[in-house]
Amino acid sequence: MSDHxxxxxxxxxxxxGALDDGERRExxxxxxxxxxxxxxVERLRTAADALPGSVEQLEPPxxxxxxxxxxxxxxxxxxxxxxxxxxxxxxxxxxxxxxxxVIGFGVAQLGGDETRTVTATVAKAMPRAGGTLEIAGDSATxxxxxxxDLGAARVYQVWLxxxxxLVPARTFEVGRxxxxxxxxxDVGGAKGVFVTREAxxxxxxxxxxxxxxxPL
Numbered sequence: 001m002s003d004h005x006x007x008x009x010x011x012x013x014x015x016x017g018a019l020d021d022g023e024r025r026e027x028x029x030x031x032x033x034x035x036x037x038x039x040x041v042e043r044l045r046t047a048a049d050a051l052p053g054s055v056e057q058l059e060p061p062x063x064x065x066x067x068x069x070x071x072x073x074x075x076x077x078x079x080x081x082x083x084x085x086x087x088x089x090x091x092x093x094x095x096x097x098x099x100x101x102v103i104g105f106g107v108a109q110l111g112g113d114e115t116r117t118v119t120a121t122v123a124k125a126m127p128r129a130g131g132t133l134e135i136a137g138d139s140a141t142x143x144x145x146x147x148x149d150l151g152a153a154r155v156y157q158v159w160l161x162x163x164x165x166l167v168p169a170r171t172f173e174v175g176r177x178x179x180x181x182x183x184x185x186d187v188g189g190a191k192g193v194f195v196t197r198e199a200x201x202x203x204x205x206x207x208x209x210x211x212x213x214x215p216l
Contacts, residue, residue, distance in 0.1 A: 004034065116134075119214075129144065137188065139187065141183055141184070142195075142214070144178075144212065147179070148174075150173070155171040156172050157170070157195065194214070
């Protein structure tokens, strides 16, 4: 293991205050002359400092920390390390993993509501067509592929089902490759998302049964 790699492994422990005084001073001497470590410290410090105040703290799944530490100790028995550095190496590895865990949980929360993807059901008359609806909170993106070009006179129209009613949302077209997408809002209370083919300009009432259906 090179000197730089050894110090790089200490970044997580340094940020979490897990180095003793001597190790901290030794690391900071290296840090003063190493732009690569400086960049990594700043990157992790920004994330670690920002998360506690900007997102709701989440409790990791039960037993995750114990499993993590067990894995660290298991790996330490496989990799031969100098005896003097072994405790610090364990702390450093665990610190980096735990810091990454905290950042990962926080980033998930920064994204707001949970994102989920629902597969669209397409009419049998279009065997090559398909698509998905990606939902994030009250917004969603409908992405379709393999859809026929409707020409200049018609467009695809998206409808949201509220109760027993289909409410017009928006129209869209597809490219030559048969791909198209529609950004949707206020889908949080909808029971489904549907697509029909309508005259250009759209309609207030569907003129046909839906050719694309996404029940919610």
